[in-house]
Amino acid sequence: MLLHSDRLLPPDPATKAIARGLYAAVADRPIVSPHGHTDPRWWGENSAFSNPADLFIVPDHYVVRMLVSQGVRYEELGIGEGAERDPRTIWRCFAANYHLFQGTPSRLWLDHALSTVFGLAGRLSPANADAHYDAIAEQLASPHYRPRELYDRFGIEVIATTDSALDDLRWHAMARESGWKGRVVPTYRPDAVIDPDSEDFAANLDRLGDLTGCDTGSWLGYLEAHRARRAFFRRMGATATDHGHPTPRTADLAETAAAALFARVRSGKIDSGDAELFRAQMLTEMARMSVEDGLVMQLHAGSFRSHNAAVYSRYGRDRGFDIPVPVSFTVALKPLLDAVGMDTRLRLILFTLDETTYSRELAPLAGAYPSLRLGPPWWFHDSFEGIRRFRELATETAGFRNTVGFNDDTRALCSIPARHDVSRRVDSAFLAELIVTHRLDEAEAYEIAPLLSDGLAREGYRL
Amino acid sequence: MLLHSDRLLPPDPATKAIARGLYAAVADRPIVSPHGHTDPRWWGENSAFSNPADLFIVPDHYVVRMLVSQGVRYEELGIGEGAERDPRTIWRCFAANYHLFQGTPSRLWLDHALSTVFGLAGRLSPANADAHYDAIAEQLASPHYRPRELYDRFGIEVIATTDSALDDLRWHAMARESGWKGRVVPTYRPDAVIDPDSEDFAANLDRLGDLTGCDTGSWLGYLEAHRARRAFFRRMGATATDHGHPTPRTADLAETAAAALFARVRSGKIDSGDAELFRAQMLTEMARMSVEDGLVMQLHAGSFRSHNAAVYSRYGRDRGFDIPVPVSFTVALKPLLDAVGMDTRLRLILFTLDETTYSRELAPLAGAYPSLRLGPPWWFHDSFEGIRRFRELATETAGFRNTVGFNDDTRALCSIPARHDVSRRVDSAFLAELIVTHRLDEAEAYEIAPLLSDGLAREGYRL
Amino acid sequence: MLLHSDRLLPPDPATKAIARGLYAAVADRPIVSPHGHTDPRWWGENSAFSNPADLFIVPDHYVVRMLVSQGVRYEELGIGEGAERDPRTIWRCFAANYHLFQGTPSRLWLDHALSTVFGLAGRLSPANADAHYDAIAEQLASPHYRPRELYDRFGIEVIATTDSALDDLRWHAMARESGWKGRVVPTYRPDAVIDPDSEDFAANLDRLGDLTGCDTGSWLGYLEAHRARRAFFRRMGATATDHGHPTPRTADLAETAAAALFARVRSGKIDSGDAELFRAQMLTEMARMSVEDGLVMQLHAGSFRSHNAAVYSRYGRDRGFDIPVPVSFTVALKPLLDAVGMDTRLRLILFTLDETTYSRELAPLAGAYPSLRLGPPWWFHDSFEGIRRFRELATETAGFRNTVGFNDDTRALCSIPARHDVSRRVDSAFLAELIVTHRLDEAEAYEIAPLLSDGLAREGYRL
Known part of the structure; x- marks a missing residue:
């Protein structure tokens, strides 16, 4: 038997019985998938997998x-x-x-x-x-x-893709215009036009200018172009942005300094540290735009991408050689948080690959700033042990409501129900542990379980 | 029912039965509270809470x-x-x-x-x-x-407050002179006259001079003023000092270099890094004075205080926006430990908000240096999961006797019995786990449990 | 009773029963000890302990x-x-x-x-x-x-010692020539001729030249001398090298830069950072030689040796004052891994005293690079809790087969069976947890348990 009905539930019989009940209450709830990497073309074309x-x-x-x-x-x-x-x-x-x-x-x-x-x-x-x-x-x-049939079979209520700021979202349009009832929303991921270290950065900015009619040769025109693209994404259903940065560093430069920095990165004549500083500044600019337009902001920081030179040159990106590095948020986020962190219109969801930050920094930050929420365990930590550690390390300081439920974060369509199922089981086990150690009443756990399964994702991502 | 009698005890029935017995043996032992933040005025005036x-x-x-x-x-x-x-x-x-x-x-x-x-x-x-x-x-x-009645009701044997080096300890005097039998002792916390970044640092040093008759314009006079204040605190019952520093860095400069550094910080004309270096030097000076006068030294390092600028400017300190940062002790403490770390007259109790240091640095340090002890889980980690992690991460390398039992560390008077109770329960659960996995005999656990509940606090703080 | 037959097994009865069965299957398997510090003289002379x-x-x-x-x-x-x-x-x-x-x-x-x-x-x-x-x-x-009788009694199949590159391996020769059936192999540990900060570094290099007939005054001669000594160690049975470095930093300098760096460290006229850079370069050189000669490479990084100055000067090395520091591998290892990390002839086993690296860096690295394997919990973490944490933190990303079983790593001969026994018990408990949570079938666990007990050590160290 490949799947045991009690898998991932606690071995202690009394705890298991409670966990079983909690899991049963959420097992069949709809899947809300607010962050992932499915191919929009699947949803647009609905062709068979090869x-x-x-x-x-x-x-x-x-x-x-x-x-x-x-x-x-x-x-x-x-x-x-x-x-x-x-x-x-x-x-x-x-x-x-x-x-x-x-x-x-x-x-x-x-x-x-x-x-x-x-x-x-x-x-x-x-x-x-x-x-x-x-x-x-x-x-x-x-x-x-076919993709849309699997969408229905999996019980998906809404799924977000992750899309370049330069994307025309044609497949999203095709899906919407097809009359299909599924809800597939794009996410604004502007790394290619924000990170001066990205390939073809200058060409990308030219392209951004072409798409928006804004002067991406100037700082203010460049910011305006972001606003225009964000508005386009919102019209196409987006409720969030996503930012994949090497570090969580933020900055809040005076406008003249920011404009001068932009001029350097735009011309490609950058000083040491300029690329990092520009990424840092742009996180704060994106947060300010989120205050304006309500897009939920996600920050995924701390992955050293394409670690091996030979693997990258021969086989390209996303080949399994992205390796985490130590990360610290407390000092890094301060400029952004001083600027807009107390504004309840901002929602910034933080993700980490460095689990030491859960109890040391992320839970204290999210347990104080009204703008902050904690994303679920990410990537290597989207697992039985990883989710358990997250709950054990973050809950006591941040509570449940400063988290946003689960992300499947995947391009592997058939793993989506499995991933949500693992999360629901581990969370049920965690809640059962709280009950049997009398840290939580059973009735409370039955209120919390659906929040963790889908409620907080819906609310956290403004879906 | 708000409180279940088995709360926080392990779910496995056999383990729970053992934990229950251990807990019963310590549940009603006196509360020894060697570090906390109750208001001394409560104890002096004994007025009703509003x-x-x-x-x-x-x-x-x-x-x-x-x-x-x-x-x-x-x-x-x-x-x-x-x-x-x-x-x-x-x-x-x-x-x-x-x-x-x-x-x-x-x-x-x-x-x-x-x-x-x-x-x-x-x-x-x-x-x-x-x-x-x-x-x-x-x-x-x-x-x-009223406070003194609650003191009695809670079974407190002794409670320490935390007091500025400039405090006149009038409420402690009032409590002592009132004939009340309670034992409330002050703790020498000299941050305001040690940290050049603190508000009114120069005025505080003037004040320190006035209070002691020492020349706080000179390095040696300044040190002498500390000695005088420490002696005053000892006369008022203090057995400990406490130092809240951004980092655990220590230094041991030659006297001329230290005097020159003091001259710079005294004049306010400091170079970059001087404030940190002065705090570092002063930790070693405080340790030397502890060798002389026997005051137990506590170091609380690693909190970024008042993280949000707007919250600080509008609402002041201690509003929930103190966020931990990564900390490392090994290199930072070496100057102090080279100076006096092998002296058994020194007792230095280390606290951390970075749990990664438990097994990596703190337990190895405390498991070697005779002067070092580990403080209990602090602040965000004073919790069920936090205390369990501390025991699991520190005990194998440091044993039990290089720890100092529990600190409630609170200004919330009514939470004191609750906090000690949580600690006693989690320690009982931990000991029961050791017993059922045959790492410890039951008889040994019954010797250790009262040490963890109050014995090591009394001995560790020389109370 | 000093030893309970169920010690270290899980308290939950059903889990314990499964763990007992797994443990019984490996309890009496031979001890493969691929890394340790027993004194070769014991094996050569076989004299009584005093x-x-x-x-x-x-x-x-x-x-x-x-x-x-x-x-x-x-x-x-x-x-x-x-x-x-x-x-x-x-x-x-x-x-x-x-x-x-x-x-x-x-x-x-x-x-x-x-x-x-x-x-x-x-x-x-x-x-x-x-x-x-x-x-x-x-x-x-x-x-x-006597040592050889204990070797037999303990069921040791092979044991490795750790030996200076300058060692004549006379005791290994004596053991081999004695007709004794035991297998004791040396390990090439060249720290004293690689680390410019080591005592007598220049004299050690002279000695290395004398032993090999190579010109250790030149970079190429120095490398050739390493090759000669490695060949000698291989002839004497070695299958591995070992490198104890303060950090895991590696470098891959162009040959002229490396030769110039060598000239500086050879003359003792080193710039700041040269010692660290030379150690870094030599890790890559050692890895290249491992590609050539097949010796498995071990890296033990992150211990601050002889932390207290007075203890070191009065009592010497290895007196309990080696304290871990924070470590990061991702960036540090990149030069070496870019050079030879994808070569399946290289096997590099990584050890850490910073448990935060298990899930953040080591498992992702070993779960990608074909040359990398994870060493078992080291030193302070060779314990019940330490081994459990390692399995919980590393397995989900690296699996079992990117680890190399257990090392006793000890000079305490009589502790060898105890240490292997602890490891087998904790691994049995971990596998039992996987079974009862239905993450692994029981039949699979019975295949994995002997790999963890000795199979992966044999394979991982090419013994």
């Missing part, structure tokens, strides 16, 4: 990196020049190495998808690799396994 | 910050210009938001106080807000609810 | 530091000028303070050794100190308690 390898392996950096870490070559996984092109061969390689995922969240998600989405009974292994492949491939070809 | 809001809400930065974090304005809590002045209205606001404290230690403390001190049966809510208010207000007016 | 104090107390920095932390003087422990010379007196001091070890891994190891190696029934105390002393001393005098 094959099991392209669905489960090739684009999933969690899966790829683990295989690579044990000596599988990227080419065996269909990535890079001269790579394997037969999806069945890639699938067999995956099946032969499926034991590597023992003890990992990927295993939980994959088992869940194979079992609940594709109805497969046995755990993937070399022995059943071909049979599983065939069964999945056959189902993918049927109309019931 | 009303429930001033007792439970307005001065409690744990409570205020949580309400503010969810959009309540300071003014609604009686703080700031034009603030609400009706305590009942403030109380109702608190009651309407009491659910925000679910899962937090404040909830445990408040429930405990309402239940055990004021005999209230139902959890605070909008429905019972007025009735609770009236019941508390009525009792506060009775002579049985 | 007395209980020299076996259990004087050389054990875990034991010594704890006693010192509570006011025992080094001299009372037989260390330093004018120290106590009567081992029985030292033993009595230890017995009188044995309660200090309550809750520590040292207590578990000592109880285990006294019970299983020497057959003693009662926990050490002042009352039985002399009787225990006599019983141990008598047994030490018998031929059954």
Whole structure:
């Protein structure tokens, strides 16, 4: 049996009984997915997925990196020049190495998808690799396994994508205009026009000017262009922005200093530290615009992207080599928070890959500033142990209502129900622990559980 | 029922039975409170508390910050210009938001106080807000609810306050001269005359000179003034000093360099880094004086005080906006420890808001230096999860006897029994875990439990 | 009873039953000890140990530091000028303070050794100190308690020592030539000829030249000398190198820059930062040589050695005053990993004393780079709680197979079975938790348990 009905619930019988009840109350609630990376084209075109390898392996950096870490070559996984092109061969390689995922969240998600989405009974292994492949491939070809059909089957109420500031959101438009009832909203992610270290930064700013008719050669014109794009995203349904920065540093320069800094980064003649300072300044500018237009602001900081030079040059981004670094928020966020942190119109959701910040900085910050909320455990920490640690470390100082429920944060469509299910189970287990240690009444837990499952996501992201 | 008799004890039945026994053995032991922030005037004057809001809400930065974090304005809590002045209205606001404290230690403390001190049966809510208010207000007016009566009722054996080096300790004198049997001792907290960044630093040093007759215009006279004040505090019952520094950095400059540094900070013409260096030097000087006079030294490092500029300028200090920063002790403490760290006459108790230091630095340091002891979990970490983490992270390297039991560290008088009770319960649970995993014999645990509850506090603070 | 058969297993009855079964399956498996500090002379000469104090107390920095932390003087422990010379007196001091070890891994190891190696029934105390002393001393005098006999009795299959690059490995040769069947292999530890801050660095390099016939006055000759010594160590059975560095910083300088840096450190005329940079460069050079010769590379970083100046000058190294500092690997290792990190011929095992790096950096790195593996919890973290935290923090991202099982890492011979036993118990408990929460099938756990106990050590160290 791939999935035990009591999985992830506490072993102590009395605690488990309580957790079971709480989980049952939220298991079938709608999925609110306010932050993720599904491909908007799926929702717009609603085409069939091509094959099991392209669905489960090739684009999933969690899966790829683990295989690579044990000596599988990227080419065996269909990535890079001269790579394997037969999806069945890639699938067999995956099946032969499926034991590597023992003890990992990927295993939980994959088992869940194979079992609940594709109805497969046995755990993937070399022995059943071909049979599983065939069964999945056959189902993918049927109309019931197209993206919008899966959206309905998964019980999704709303899902957000993450989109470049330069994106024309054509697939979002196609989805909306198609008459489909699903709600897919874009998220304004302007890194490519904010980070001077990004590829083609100058060209991106030219493009931003073209799209908006603003003079992105000047500081004020550049800010105006952001406002214009944010308004466009809002018209297309966006309720949030997202910012992926190496550090959470913020700045609040005087306008002349900011304009001079912009002139340097615009011309490409930057001094040491200018790129970081510009990113810092722009976080504060984005926060000010959020005060104006109400878009919820998300900050994902602390990942060293594309850590290995050779992997990046041969195979590109998002290949499993993004490695966290130590992060500190307290000093870094002060300029932004001094500027707009006490304004209740601002909502800024903070994410971290450095779990030491949960109890040391994030919970104290979110437990004081009315503008701040804590995002759920992110990436490596979106897991049984990770979610438990987050609740144990953050709740006592920040409470529940300064958090925003769960994000699946994924491009792996079939893992979405699995991820929300893990979160609901771990949160039910945590609430049950509070009950049996008499830190919370059972009736209170039944009010909190649906907030954690979807209520706080809806409210936190203004969806 | 607000308080379950098994609260905070482990859910596993066998472990719980053992924990119950250990807890029963310490539940009624006297409260030794070697570090806290009760107002000495309470003990000197023994006046009635004014009303429930001033007792439970307005001065409690744990409570205020949580309400503010969810959009309540300071003014609604009686703080700031034009603030609400009706305590009942403030109380109702608190009651309407009491659910925000679910899962937090404040909830445990408040429930405990309402239940055990004021005999209230139902959890605070909008429905019972007025009735609770009236019941508390009525009792506060009775002579049985004055500070000294609560001292007795709570079973306090000794309580320390925290007092400026410039304080005349008049309320301590009044308490002692009143014939009251309670033991309230001051603690020498010289931050205002040590930290060049503190407000009115120069005037404070003038004042220090006036009080002592020492020449606080010279380095040696300044040190002599500290000696004089420490002697005064000792005569008034003090057994300890306390130092609240942004970082734990210490220094041990040659005398001429120290004198030159003092001259700069005294004149206010300081170079970059001078303030930090002076604080660092003074920690070592304080440690040397502790070797001489036997006062136990406490170091509380790592809080970024008054993080938000607007909150500080409008509402002042201690409004819930003190946010921890990353801290490291190993390199920072070396100058002090090289100077006097192996001297068994020195006792230096270390506190941290950065839990990563427990196992990485603090337990290894306290498990080696005879002068060092570990203070209990501080502030945000004075909680069920926080105390458990401390024991799990520190005990294996430092043992039990390099810790000093519990500090309530509070200005919230009615929370003192609750806080000690939480600590005793969590320590009993921890000891029970050691027993059921056969890491400790039950008989040993019965020897250790009273040490953790009060014995190590008495011994550690030389009370 | 000193040792309960269920010690360290989970209290929940159902979980305990599963853990018992897993533990039973690995309890008697051979001990593979790929990293440690036993004295090679023991294995070469096979002489009797002198007395209980020299076996259990004087050389054990875990034991010594704890006693010192509570006011025992080094001299009372037989260390330093004018120290106590009567081992029985030292033993009595230890017995009188044995309660200090309550809750520590040292207590578990000592109880285990006294019970299983020497057959003693009662926990050490002042009352039985002399009787225990006599019983141990008598047994030490018998031929059954010599090192090689203990090797057999403990079920050791292979044990690695740690040896200076300048060592002649005479005791290893003596052991091999004696006809003894035990397998004792050296480990190449070149810190004394790599770290410019080490004592006698220049003389060590001269010596390295003498031993190899290489010109250690030149960069290329110096590298060649390393190659020669590594080849010698390999001939003597070594499968690994070990590097103890203050930080994990690496560098990959162009050859001319590296040669110039070497010239500076060789002459002793170094600029600020040169020593650190040279250590950093040499880690990359060692990694390149590991690609060539297949020696597994170990990096132990982040200990501030000999923290107290007075202790170091009076009592020397390894006296319990090595204190961890914060460490970060992500940026530090990039130069080395860019150079050779994707080469599957390299195996680099990382160790940390900063547990925050487990989930933040080490698991993501080892879960991506094919060259990287995670060493087990080290030193202060080689304990019940430490091993549990490691599994909880690292497994979800790195899986099991990017770890290398257990290291005892000790010079305390009699603690070796105890340490491996603790590790096997805690891993069994962890696997049982995965089973009862349905994250792993029981059959899978029975495959993984022997890998954790010895299989991954054998494979990971190429033994």
